[in-house]
Structures are given as structure tokens and as C-alpha cells.
Amino acid sequence: MLGRVLDLLRLSEGTCVLCGSLADSEDQGFVCESCLGSIEPERVGVDKDLGPVKGYRVFGRYGGSVGEIIKLVKFKQVLPLARRLGKALSPDLRAFVKEVEPEVVTFVPVHIFRLWGRGFDQNEEMLKGAGVEFKKVLVRVKHSKPLASWKGEERRRVVAGSFRVAPSKLGEVRGKRILVFDDVVTTGATAVSVASELLSRGAKEVFFYFVSSED
Numbered sequence: 001m002l003g004r005v006l007d008l009l010r011l012s013e014g015t016c017v018l019c020g021s022l023a024d025s026e027d028q029g030f031v032c033e034s035c036l037g038s039i040e041p042e043r044v045g046v047d048k049d050l051g052p053v054k055g056y057r058v059f060g061r062y063g064g065s066v067g068e069i070i071k072l073v074k075f076k077q078v079l080p081l082a083r084r085l086g087k088a089l090s091p092d093l094r095a096f097v098k099e100v101e102p103e104v105v106t107f108v109p110v111h112i113f114r115l116w117g118r119g120f121d122q123n124e125e126m127l128k129g130a131g132v133e134f135k136k137v138l139v140r141v142k143h144s145k146p147l148a149s150w151k152g153e154e155r156r157r158v159v160a161g162s163f164r165v166a167p168s169k170l171g172e173v174r175g176k177r178i179l180v181f182d183d184v185v186t187t188g189a190t191a192v193s194v195a196s197e198l199l200s201r202g203a204k205e206v207f208f209y210f211v212s213s214e215d
């Protein structure tokens, strides 16, 4: 609670939440240009069993500055930061795209209710910021509590069947190598659920690019 109050105070003062210096909150939404410019891949060694996911790459740690930015984007609706973070991770994402050579790049979508609440889909905005061509093929059909409130196996059960390929997009999926973009990987339950759905619709292979990892 106190942390949250301090958080809000810092935000209202217009200081950079990462380094504490004065930030141009109009343009960058609470992170200074210097901090944004210094974001680089943290190359975290992540070893997760993502079942049907053929391969993946993680940009940074959720506990680091990348995670701080994601939190601002998701919980304080700071849209410009989503685009700016996308731009910062663009070289790394492009390198992975070159390696995987996907026929389709797509993203894990938020549920329509959350989209109405937030006004934008952070993964979609980050991809726009990255300047990587993508298609929206998935829809989230279940609106559940934030995943953080569930643990382990329970989490897998909650997200199973949460995503569908939109009926009009089946042709974009069948026989294709697909790269899916998502902001955070924790247990990998979402990635497993999404990959299972894509593969059951005839996708050839599914890869993931995560902006951050929670461990």
C-alpha cells in the first residue's frame, strides 16, 4: 500500500520511475529519454518447458527496467511507452525473426473487456513500435482474473482453452510457421495454450518472443 502511494507520488512529480531524474512525462510517460535509450537485451538464461513451443527468446527480466515499463503500460495505461519499448526491442526481435523466418508474426491478445478498459492492446502496440509486420489471428475467449492470482497447475487449467484462432483467420494459420509475441512469460501456461490452439488449427510450427520473464 505504502509502495503504491509512493509510486503515485513519484508519477505525479513527473520524475523518471527508473532513475528518479526529471522526465518529460508528456512525451514518454514517466520514463526519461536516457533510460529509454539505454534499454538493451538482458539475455536472461531462461529454461522453461513450453511443451509444443518449438523455440523462444526472452528480451529482459520482469524484475528489471523492462518489467517496470511493462507495468506502467499495463496498469497505468501509458500508451506511448508501449510504442517506445517496442522500438527499443526492435533490433533483438528482428534478429529472432531472421533466425526463425516465420510466415506470420502475431501476438497474444487481451480480452475485449480489458481492451475496452485499457483502450489499447499492449502487445499490439509494442509490435507497432518495433516496426515488425504482424497479423492479428488470435482472440481471447475467456476473461479471467489476472494470472498472477493463480499458481502452477491451476494456472495451466485456467488458461487452457482461453484462446481461439479467429474463424476468418484460419487460412493465415494453416501450414504456417508462426511467431507469437507476448509481454511476460511466467509459468508458460499462456504460451502452451496458444501454441496448442495454433497447432490444432494446422500451424506447422509455433515460436514465441517474450518481452520479459518473471524469473
Ligand SMILES: [Zn+2]
Binding pocket: 016, 017, 018, 019, 020, 021, 031, 032, 033, 034, 035, 036
Ligand atoms: Zn530515467
